[in-house]
Amino acid sequence: MAKKTTSSVPKKIGILRGMETTFPDALIPYINEHYGDRGVVAEFCSLDAFSQDEEPAYDLILDRISHEVPFYRSYLKASAIKGTYVINNPFWWSADDKFINNLVAQQVGVAIPRTVILPHNQHPPNTQTTSFRNLKYPLDWQQVFDYIGFPAFMKPHDGGGWRGVTKVNNPEEFFAAYNESGTDCMMYQEGIEFTEYFRCYGVGRKKVHIMRYNPGAPHHLRYKDVPQAPIEPDLYARLERDVLALCNALGYDLNTVEFAVRDGIPYAIDFMNPAPDGDYHSVGHENFEWIVTHMAEFMAEKVLSHKRKPIAFSPGKALDKKGF
Numbered sequence: 490m491a492k493k494t495t496s497s498v499p500k501k502i503g504i505l506r507g508m509e510t511t512f513p514d515a516l517i518p519y520i521n522e523h524y525g526d527r528g529v530v531a532e533f534c535s536l537d538a539f540s541q542d543e544e545p546a547y548d549l550i551l552d553r554i555s556h557e558v559p560f561y562r563s564y565l566k567a568s569a570i571k572g573t574y575v576i577n578n579p580f581w582w583s584a585d586d587k588f589i590n591n592l593v594a595q596q597v598g599v600a601i602p603r604t605v606i607l608p609h610n611q612h613p614p615n616t617q618t619t620s621f622r623n624l625k626y627p628l629d630w631q632q633v634f635d636y637i638g639f640p641a642f643m644k645p646h647d648g649g650g651w652r653g654v655t656k657v658n659n660p661e662e663f664f665a666a667y668n669e670s671g672t673d674c675m676m677y678q679e680g681i682e683f684t685e686y687f688r689c690y691g692v693g694r695k696k697v698h699i700m701r702y703n704p705g706a707p708h709h710l711r712y713k714d715v716p717q718a719p720i721e722p723d724l725y726a727r728l729e730r731d732v733l734a735l736c737n738a739l740g741y742d743l744n745t746v747e748f749a750v751r752d753g754i755p756y757a758i759d760f761m762n763p764a765p766d767g768d769y770h771s772v773g774h775e776n777f778e779w780i781v782t783h784m785a786e787f788m789a790e791k792v793l794s795h796k797r798k799p800i801a802f803s804p805g806k807a808l809d810k811k812g813f
Contacts (some may be wrong), residue, residue, distance in 0.1 A: 500657070500792040503534035503547035505561060512767030515781045516551070524789040531788075539564050549574045549792040551743075551784075552603075553764050563570055572797035576742045576788070577763035580731040586646045588676055590739065590761050597734040601754045602679035602749075605633050606646055606780060613672045626740075634660060640680035645673045656680065681756045683749035685716070686747030687728060689778055690765070691744045693787040697729045698779045700772070702747065712773050735760050742791075743784065 502520060505512040513533070520531035534550060545568035552575055555561035565579040588606045595601065608624055643666040644654045653673060655666040667675065688702035701715035720728075732746045735757065745765035748755035767784075769777045 490518065490796055495669070499528050499530040500548045501546065502531040502788055502792055503550045504531065505534045505536075505550055505552050505565070507557060509553060509768055511769035511777070512781065513551075513553065515769075515777070516785055519785045523785065527789070527793065529789050529792060532632055536561075536564060539567060545571050545573045547573055548795060548797055549576070549788060551576045551788060552579065555579065556764060570800050572799045574797075575789060576791075576797045577744075578648075578740050578742075581740050582763055585739070585761055587644070587648070587649070587759070587761050588646050590735075593738050593770065594735060594757055594760070597738045599731045600732055600754050602681055602756055602758065603637055604676055605637060606677045607633075607667070607675045607677055608673075609672055609674055610667050610670045611672050630660070636665075637677055637679050640682075641672065642678045642680055643667065644676050644678065645670075646676045647674070650654070681749040681751050681758065683751050683756075685724075685750040687720075687748045688712075689728060689732045689746045689748070690776075691732045691746060692780070692783045693734065693742055693791075694736045694740075695781055696787075697732045698776065698783070699725065699728050699732075704747075709771065712771070712776060722793055724750065724753065731755060731757060737799060740789065769803055 503626065504513045505517060517531045517533065535546065547568070548567060549563060551560070552565055555565050564572075564580060565575050566583075566736050567573045569579055588604065591601050591604050608621070608628070612620070613619070621710060640656055640658045641663070642654060642656055643663070645652065648654070653670065653675075653777055655662075655669075657666055658664045661690055663677070686702050686704060688700050690696075690698040690700070693696075699720065700712060701720075703711050703714045706714040728748060731748070732744075736742075736744050739760075741763050743762065743763060743765065745762040746760040747758045749758050750756070766772060767777070772780070
């Protein structure tokens with residue numbers, strides 16, 4: 490539990506949200522009720538045009554939407570440079586993609602499916618044929634199929650929420666999905682024929698909540714239409730270890746990690762979710778209570794211990810992924 494502060498100036502937490510309602514609406518009153526007497530105030534961010542000479546209004550911001558809104562992302566980077574603690578680090582997340590995260594996972598000993606990143610099927614905006622003179626053509630598709638095998642999954646390298654994910658069972662289905670991918674940069678990934686599937690919250694790079702998950706069920710049943718058997722202790726320990734390894738390596742204070750278990754080995758399928766689903770109607774009562782209470786505790790403790798100090802830049806010094 491966070492220690493009582495003696496400061497008369499409250500530490501302000503801002504929540505930057507999009508369309509979601511239940512998670513942010515529960516966080517703010519919980520923080521104010523349980524940590525208000527310790528000098529913590531939480532509210533929804535209220536933003537206007539932001540000048541380069543302006544000081545941010547918040548000591549800590551929880552970001553739930555900037556991946557969809559470039560203005561918010563720039564505001565968060567500016568706030569971070571000026572000393573605000575942002576969850577999650579907007580500099581690292583801006584540089585992130587699922588393929589690069591796979592390489593990070595390999596380095597920290599987390600099992601991942603075999604994966605290939607593919608050139609765009611259609612020219613991205615503001616490019617033309619001469620933009621791709623370094624690209625081999627035709628590509629060696631047989632080499633790709635031999636490496637990945639079937640079944641496999643096509644997915645955007647920067648997607649989320651299962652957007653654009655397609656299962657393919659043969660070359661014909663592969664090319665049909667690839668031709669539908671438009672200007673997205675796609676990953677082609679080995680399909681793990683799993684016996685168990687889990688989705689895990691990681692909070693503060695220290696705490697883990699493991700949930701059984703059914704990716705094949707309708708969205709509102711994915712946490713409900715699952716086996717009720719207890720998780721085998723060795724597997725539980727491995728899942729917990731892998732979540733913390735990934736969140737610490739990526740610098741995520743809030744994340745979800747999905748695992749498909751094959752032959753007793755959990756393979757990390759999706760772990761770039763720094764604005765993960767926290768909706769009450771989706772995750773259910775027990776999981777919702779866990780993420781609200783643990784996220785509120787982490788944010789309150791972090792804002793009380795955080796000293797708002799601008800990042801000092803100098804020639805030759807780069808901003809690393811740990812940021813602030």
